[in-house]
Amino acid sequence: MNMPRPGVGEFDLIRRHFQRPAHPQAPGVALGIGDDCALLVPEPGHTLAVSTDMLVEGRHFLAGAEPTHLGHKALAVNLSDLAAMGARPLGFTLALALPEANEHWLAAFAQGLFALADAHACPLVGGDTTRGPLNLCITVFGQLAPGQALRRSAARPDDDIYLSGRTGEARLALALLLQEPWAVQACGAQALEQHPQLQQRLDQPTPRLALGRALAGVAHAAIDVSDGLAADLGHILAASGVGAELDLSALPLAEGLQPLTAARRLQCLLNGGDDYELVFTAAPQHRATVATAAQTSATPVSRIGRITQSPGLRALHPDGSSHSIEAQGFDHFG
């Protein structure tokens, strides 16, 4: 149902901010924006990987969020899903509900969006724009050689567990933005100014696409950390019917997290969420190959534990003690 209103502003808006010349490095797109459908042509014999994420104001980002960062993040969280599958980006669609047609907002949003899209040769191929409470829905498409997908269900007992980058900074930045007392008391009211890295990790996550592609055909299972390391590793364990031991001393610790109490630090590391790092498993005989993948993709990778036959997720403390971890990932309808 379309409420009757005259005008052609919608189409103008879209054209001005989102229609661009074809990307020279995007040969997989036969037809982009402007028809009923976009037409994509994956390389012959390749499998198509598809993922969709919806970002809602007040839930996935704060009201008044900087639109350049929002454009980056909306695409980044989707590209992160392609990375976790080992796929190469082909393109994306954007559906956008906006409370008003704000030129400044659209220009800034498009800038952040296209900077990341161009960096990964991932063109916008179609979309929809409407008026409504701010809502960003992106669907990404990627391609994979047959049999190379990094599935959640592929972890095997005795696999090593690896983590790209480090977790926890996005959660701490959010706590500081929301002025949660435990964060402000530990880090000080100026922490976000003193450690700009913290907020950058929240606002502009880096999708680990090069690493994911280098791991395709090498690693067994992979997932990206959006709900928290423990929760997302838990999805691998559940899908693979295995358990895991995490070596807490192997988890890389960002400088910004050091003022926290040990308990809060652990909570940020394991249950923080919004990290968009990859956690993945690989057979021990592939340690050198994983190291090469990390090197060629210029991505820090840490070996943080191993998969076990027995179910459950246990954390090994440096003193040799251990405790069972219950995943406490974010839940939109808990």
Place this chain on the structure above:
Amino acid sequence: MNMPRPGVGEFDLIRRHFQRPAHPQAPGVALGIGDDCALLVPEPGHTLAVSTDMLVEGRHFLAGAEPTHLGHKALAVNLSDLAAMGARPLGFTLALALPEANEHWLAAFAQGLFALADAHACPLVGGDTTRGPLNLCITVFGQLAPGQALRRSAARPDDDIYLSGRTGEARLALALLLQEPWAVQACGAQALEQHPQLQQRLDQPTPRLALGRALAGVAHAAIDVSDGLAADLGHILAASGVGAELDLSALPLAEGLQPLTAARRLQCLLNGGDDYELVFTAAPQHRATVATAAQTSATPVSRIGRITQSPGLRALHPDGSSHSIEAQGFDHFG
């Protein structure tokens, strides 16, 4: 950013209502819901068609809309884009923002959604669920043999113009629901009860997939009528650099529209919107082929005009007079 909240309800919700056994007629899906990405395998050599549509409460449907109808319509408007391209459905993703996790609503929505999905062997392959103002974003995927896409830019001078089904009923139903005086005065306060077809056309549009596929490789240009016949035909004319003459006496008239004044009737027919019929063009020598396509797809098709070299859209009246039509399609940011 994920606001910190514990629980696992989201995953349960999705599983209960949206995770289903693999569709036996959907061989194009290698991996469905439950991983970072879905994996699709189009037939070798085929092109992938992609479209996305976002439906917002109060804009595309009224607050309190019947969720079964909403499930049907959210998918139907997307399938209609595949139909307009001549593509065969492969699958779709659903991103859903809900103000609350209402079991009854979800069950009814899923029922309407899957009834249509099953009818077209178009499985749900992935999605996202979050809390927020009601918003439905579906992205559909289809496949096409190479070179068979029905593009907006392919209309040629002297092509016949065709319309599937008929336009105007959805617009009249909306006017009656909103109690717009011109509609209530002409049709009476009981019109929706007397002509249930009217509201069905608004709530449960029929995507013309079989017709679209039968036209692939036969018709030149095609588009689905979402903004109004004049506006959407106008998109074909603009993209193809041509004009058109519409024969008003050839436009099929629904019984429900007969009580309207001639001016209102014409407005419903030409500028109503929300019809999800196909308007398409084909060379005059293909009239028999188009008739066969209509017959094999069991879809009524009317020849309603012809493409002209000179630009603009003219309406030919039965008395031989003509007037120029300005497209007045719906605009979300006018």
